Amino acid sequence: MNTLFVIAKNTFQQAIRDKILYGIILFAFLFIGSTIILSSLAIEENIFIIRTFGLAGIYVFGLIITIFLGASLIYEEVEKRTTYIMLAKPVTRTSLLIGKFLGLLSAVALTTLMMAIAYIAVIYSSGGGIDYPAIIAVGLQIMEMALLITILMLFSIFTTPLASTIYTIIILYIGHLLSLILEYASKTGGIAKTVLITIYYLAPNLEKFNIRNLVAHNIPLSWQEVTFSLGYALIYIAFIFYITRLVFNRKDL
Amino acid sequence: MIEIKNLSKTYGKQKVVDDLSLTIPTGTIFGFLGPNGAGKTTAMKILVGINRPDTGQITIEGKDPSMASTREIIGFMPEEPGSYNQLTGLELIKFVNNLFNKNKQSSVDELENLLKKVGIYEARHKKIKNYSKGMKQRLGFAQALVNNPTYLFLDEPLEGLDPIGRREIKIILEELKKQGKTIFFNSHILADVENICDQIGIIHRGKLIYSGSVDGFREDKPLEEKFVEVIKSIS
Numbered sequence: 001m002n003t004l005f006v007i008a009k010n011t012f013q014q015a016i017r018d019k020i021l022y023g024i025i026l027f028a029f030l031f032i033g034s035t036i037i038l039s040s041l042a043i044e045e046n047i048f049i050i051r052t053f054g055l056a057g058i059y060v061f062g063l064i065i066t067i068f069l070g071a072s073l074i075y076e077e078v079e080k081r082t083t084y085i086m087l088a089k090p091v092t093r094t095s096l097l098i099g100k101f102l103g104l105l106s107a108v109a110l111t112t113l114m115m116a117i118a119y120i121a122v123i124y125s126s127g128g129g130i131d132y133p134a135i136i137a138v139g140l141q142i143m144e145m146a147l148l149i150t151i152l153m154l155f156s157i158f159t160t161p162l163a164s165t166i167y168t169i170i171i172l173y174i175g176h177l178l179s180l181i182l183e184y185a186s187k188t189g190g191i192a193k194t195v196l197i198t199i200y201y202l203a204p205n206l207e208k209f210n211i212r213n214l215v216a217h218n219i220p221l222s223w224q225e226v227t228f229s230l231g232y233a234l235i236y237i238a239f240i241f242y243i244t245r246l247v248f249n250r251k252d253l
Numbered sequence: 254m255i256e257i258k259n260l261s262k263t264y265g266k267q268k269v270v271d272d273l274s275l276t277i278p279t280g281t282i283f284g285f286l287g288p289n290g291a292g293k294t295t296a297m298k299i300l301v302g303i304n305r306p307d308t309g310q311i312t313i314e315g316k317d318p319s320m321a322s323t324r325e326i327i328g329f330m331p332e333e334p335g336s337y338n339q340l341t342g343l344e345l346i347k348f349v350n351n352l353f354n355k356n357k358q359s360s361v362d363e364l365e366n367l368l369k370k371v372g373i374y375e376a377r378h379k380k381i382k383n384y385s386k387g388m389k390q391r392l393g394f395a396q397a398l399v400n401n402p403t404y405l406f407l408d409e410p411l412e413g414l415d416p417i418g419r420r421e422i423k424i425i426l427e428e429l430k431k432q433g434k435t436i437f438f439n440s441h442i443l444a445d446v447e448n449i450c451d452q453i454g455i456i457h458r459g460k461l462i463y464s465g466s467v468d469g470f471r472e473d474k475p476l477e478e479k480f481v482e483v484i485k486s487i488s
Contacts, residue, residue, distance in 0.1 A: 002351070009348075010340075014340070017339035084334075085335075087302065088301040088329035089324055090352065091321065
């Protein structure tokens with residue numbers, strides 16, 4: 001347990017000291033701040049516009065940070081031979097993976113929460129009060145990022161950061177379009193249908209973590225749905241992590 | 254004691270380590286020599302538990318190095334040790350130190366003394382990305398010593414060091430030997446091996462071709478000359 005914490009802390013420290021990360025966060029703050037100007041252009045519903053663009057901004061910049069930090073998570077460790085230093089110590093490969101995951105997730109969660117605080121401040125200063133549902137939306141976004149981190153970790157074991165990024169973006173794209181895939185599958189037949197149905201069941205359904213539209217339109221959230229999404233994320237993360245562990249344990253370093 | 258029995262490892266179709274057997278008594282400095290691609294680094298990575306062999310057995314003090322607990326008594330410095338560039342030298346050493354059980358961990362004072370010993374104390378608060386190659390090599394050496402290991406495995410420890418640095422590291426190795434540590438190291442710099450090793454092992458194309466004393470191998474010739482002669486005769 002101590003080893004996990006030590007590796008997680010080291011990963012977190014490394015991540016938050018990256019100067020490129022500060023650049024991304026600065027752009028995120030500028031974008032969230034600029035929603036005030038965007039909302040002033042609307043005749044009414046200015047809070048709706050801040051919510052729509054603000055939450056979208058947190059999502060997009062959170063995604064950029066996750067992919068930027070996650071794509072090279074294990075790849076760089078192997079390339080720079082830092083895995084040698086760690087694995088020659090009383091550290092198992094599994095604890096290395098869990099520690100790296102927890103460290104990166106902490107960095108992603110911290111930066112996402114910083115953006116969320118900026119967003120809440122903007123909404124509050126625009127007369128929208130404290131946007132509690134947005135906090136839940138950001139929480140679910142962090143779960144989605146946790147899932148993406150495990151996918152990035154899996155890819156970064158056997159491929160380059162660029163390839164990991166491309167594969168993850170493809171999965172992200174599919175994961176948000178699963179309902180369309182199912183609809184398309186129902187209209188086709190033969191092998192295409194089988195392939196589409198397989199993708200539908202295997203790919204992560206990332207729309208389960210998207211309640212941004214509900215928040216923007218002030219539609220009440222269902223706690224049952226939110227709890228289900230959390231459970232779904234945990235099961236999927238455990239599944240991907242199990243595969244990652246198998247692949248990493250077999251890899252010669 | 255380090256015991257290696259019938260160790261083999263294949264990458265793809267190439268047998269990198271082929272039926273290697275060695276016994277290294279406690280308290281010796283053992284130089285593991287061989288041309289590039291001979292299998293030295295592969296063997297060392299298996300010895301410290303990073304990779305697993307296809308066949309064969311390794312024991313360090315009777316225990317399997319693939320068990321995390323065995324690695325409490327091991328120190329390992331990889332070839333051209335990479336590092337976390339965003340950390341300072343002291344932060345890296347503290348991080349590595351914290352990976353061990355509490356009873357094997359050093360105090361901050363001990364860690365700072367270690368950095369003094371390897372000659373990078375003044376740079377301890379500098380980020381590693383600003384270190385020179387030689388400083389990174391010294392830091393790599395220091396991280397291998399944080400747990401005061403009984404068994405020290407060093408892969409090309411003198412590579413990238415200037416003559417002063419090499420001399421300093423050799424003095425530390427001598428001190429460690431006096432403390433009863435067992436040191437296993439790979440090196441290309443045969444003059445250094447000649448000076449400090451009690452025993453050597455020579456590996457070529459994965460097979461062990463000699464194991465024993467330095468004098469027993471060189472037969473009144475300089476080690477480098479004899480080494481080249483033997484390798485050429487086999488190739």
